[in-house]
Amino acid sequence: MYQAVNAVLEKYDADMGAAEAHGMAVxxxxxELKSDAANWLHELITDQNGLFDEDKTLLADxxxxxxALLDPENGEFNFxxxxxxxxxxxxxxxxxxxVWCLGFLFGVGYAHTDADWPGDSAEVMRDLIELTKIDSDVAGEEDEAALxxxxEYVRAAVLIVRDQFAEYKNTNMH
Structure with a gap:
């Protein structure tokens, strides 16, 4: 899937690759679990006139x-x-x-323009900002284990952010 998405993004000269694009979507x-895929697609590929249906479908899928994987109602965390x-x-x-972390930060900022961050999400976001500074000049088993x-931390962080925003919405809806 990673290679296929990367190939589509390269084909249309998108400003980012698959990891960053996925981070943004997430x-x-x-x-906002109800976020519109069209907004995301527009951020990836500004001119969608030349976008082939099968490529658009791959990205939309x-x-x-x-x-679906982020929906708390789906129970198991397979994300x-x-x-x-x-x-x-x-x-x-x-x-x-x-760059996945960069995309994620952009996606959250795109969807949440308020300066207030619910619960622990501000701390998690600071951690993710730090991760955008990691050095990719790595090798060996120690670095592999660290990766x-x-x-795993980033996967858990995504859930925390998702849950904090869901909670924030529920308390501010009443």
């Missing part, structure tokens, strides 16, 4: 699958970050995780 969905396979160079995996830990 950020938007964490703030990624967005909708992310929405994961869209990153390169473990066979790829470790530096490429780290760089993808770094796995960071990956």
């Amino acid at each position: 950020g938007m969905l964490c703030v 990624l967005f909708e699958r992310s929405r 994961d970050l869209l990153l390169p396979d473990e066979e790829e160079a470790l530096s490429e995996q780290v760089e993808a995780l770094r 796995m830990e960071i990956h």
Whole structure:
């Protein structure tokens, strides 16, 4: 899936790759599960006139699958970050995780323009900002283990942000 999405984004000269695009989608969905895929697509590919249906469908499916995986009503947490396979160079995996965090921050900011951050989400967002500064010049088992830990942390962070925004909406709706 990662390679397919990357190929589509490259084909249309998008300003970002698959990891960052997925991060953005997830950020938007964490703030508002009802976010519109069209807004996300517009951020990725400004001129959609030349966008082939099958490419648009692939991207829209990624967005909708992310929405389904983030929906608390779906129970089990099967959500994961869209990153390169473990066979790829470790530096490429780290760089993808770094830009995934950038995309996530952009997506949350896109959907949440208020300066107030609900609950623990402000702290989590600070951590993710720090992760956008990680050095992708890595190698070896220690760095591989660190990457796995960071990956798991980011997955958990996404849930925290999602839950904090859901709670925030519920308390401010009454």
